[in-house]
Amino acid sequence: MAASVERADFFERVYDVVRLIPVGRVTTYGHIAAHLGMRSSARMVGWALNAVGYDERLKSIPAHRVVNRLGELSGRMHFETPFVMRERLEAEAVPFIGDRVDLSRCLWQPGED
DNA sequence: TGTATGACCAGTC
DNA sequence: CGACTGGCCATAC
Numbered sequence: 001m002a003a004s005v006e007r008a009d010f011f012e013r014v015y016d017v018v019r020l021i022p023v024g025r026v027t028t029y030g031h032i033a034a035h036l037g038m039r040s041s042a043r044m045v046g047w048a049l050n051a052v053g054y055d056e057r058l059k060s061i062p063a064h065r066v067v068n069r070l071g072e073l074s075g076r077m078h079f080e081t082p083f084v085m086r087e088r089l090e091a092e093a094v095p096f097i098g099d100r101v102d103l104s105r106c107l108w109q110p111g112e113d
Numbered sequence: 114t115g116t117a118t119g120a121c122c123a124g125t126c
Numbered sequence: 127c128g129a130c131t132g133g134c135c136a137t138a139c
Contacts, residue, residue, distance in 0.1 A: 040135065044135060046121060050120060070127085
């Protein structure tokens with residue numbers, strides 16, 4: 001039981017961090033994992049966000065503002081359509097370079113808020 | 114119970 | 127940033 005509680009804690013911490021990402025900015029799985037003390041590797045951040053797409057209660061979380069370390073929209077296939085992620089980012093004026101986000105101009109790191 | 118997989122990352126060549 | 131390696135850890139089969 002303790003284990004499942006810890007897992008739930010980790011998921012919620014990920015959601016809390018994602019909710020803090022300012023409009024027009026993005027962060028990466030690795031930065032979130034590092035901010036949480038790397039207790040679960042960056043892969044678990046992806047798992048937490050994967051749950052967002054399957055849980056109606058979590059739709060308010062701006063998961064589209066989380067990209068991989070290269071700025072790629074690696075999670076776009078898990079949205080309602082593969083285009084939603086990019087459309088939301090562009091609607092927030094997030095700069096793109098080809099198919100990737102320009103992290104040098106819009107990267108946000110947990111704690112800088 | 115062991116293996117494979119994944120919205121990942123850092124290091125190396 | 128191409129390809130590969132090792133590490134990460136929950137889930138699925």
